[in-house]
Amino acid sequence: MCLAVPAEVVELMEDGLALVEIGGVRKQISLMLVDDAEIGDFVLVHAGFAIEKVDAEEARRTLEILEEYAHLDETGPGLYA
């Protein structure tokens, strides 16, 4: 229903924004929905927002699975991006 992707916070920016790294790609997201996310933390990212902090090792594991998912979506960006 609502795929969320684990990502590592690599830079904190102004306005509650952050740069995160997802499978080697850097992306700007918002940290408005989580408390006290720091550089090095892993967060679940959904629709451009971190929705929860997650354990780093667990996050890496899920990322590998999601890499397999990535090539399955042939219909373009969805709710699950």
Add this chain to the structure above:
Amino acid sequence: MRFVDEFREPELLRGQLEEIRRIGFRASFMEVCGTHTMAISRAGLRPLLAGRVELVSGPGCPVCVTSEADIGRAIALAGLEGVTLATFGDMMRVPGPQGTLSEAASRGAAVKVVYSPLEALRLAREDPGRRVVFLGVGFETTAPAVAASLLTARRDGVGNFFVLSLHKLVPPALRALLEMEDFAIDGFLLPGHVSAVLGARAYSFLADEYGVPGVVAGFEAADILRALCMLMEMKRGGKASVAVEYTRAVREEGNPRARAVMEEVFEPADAEWRGLGIIPASGLQLREEFRPHDAGAWEVESPAPAGDRGCRCGDVLCGRIRPPDCPLFARACTPESPVGPCMVSTEGTCASYYLYDFREGEGHVG
């Protein structure tokens, strides 16, 4: 990587399957998450569990449960002069009474596909002369993100950013299913990321009021099998409760901050679900103070729903039939040429069955 190896270990999966068989009775469980539906089909779990556990797909795809009338409203908004409609890509090909958003775009309507409501907000900032409407679909995972975008718009005075809120809430839908006369399910596989926001406590009514167990599950085959084992153990012990298998992302209390943001902007309202009809307090509307940003309040003319096209998506979403039981499945309705939303969405039940459980010439294998 330690966990990856463990979770992908075929022996582990075999052991879990054995355990499910060993428990020794038949059961049917409903997954209410499109990502689960896709994961189950992708891992081939339906045929592996046949004869022991039947996995029934529920109303877990927000695109699929959006009513035809609401899609019609979105398309009508997209056709207004000076309006840009921003939406997640899944919505583009879902048929409404007057065609799809994609067709509206080809006729000249300004429709933009975005990954995040923040992108829609950026469109509004960059072009103050246009009204940018974000089409808000999604469950409790997505609604906080839309709410946060709206709070940002208000803080920054972006007056040309609007939301059409078609958001839906999962717990009222579960209650509506349980109240259906012909609904007979032994338990629920509960959604992982909705629960990251809501917390497991939000589902305690399943066990307390209906005696039906539920387990919040992650999205790998091992997660799902482990959650099914937990459900079967509860069923065998005759004690229904709500438990979390997906502990790496879901806390009992969920994410209170995300919920607070969602509740600051939205309030529950009756909503129409495809297949389930109008469910009281199962949707989200903008609170009074955010009405200036509410595209749902705009007067637009939208044709009446087209009515029966032979599509059985509504019955699929309630678990009444499986996709192959629909006469259109894999014939008139395919992912390339979808008739109903369950075949359109990347996480729709029909699309998931078509991609993984169905073989041309062999029929359905699950």
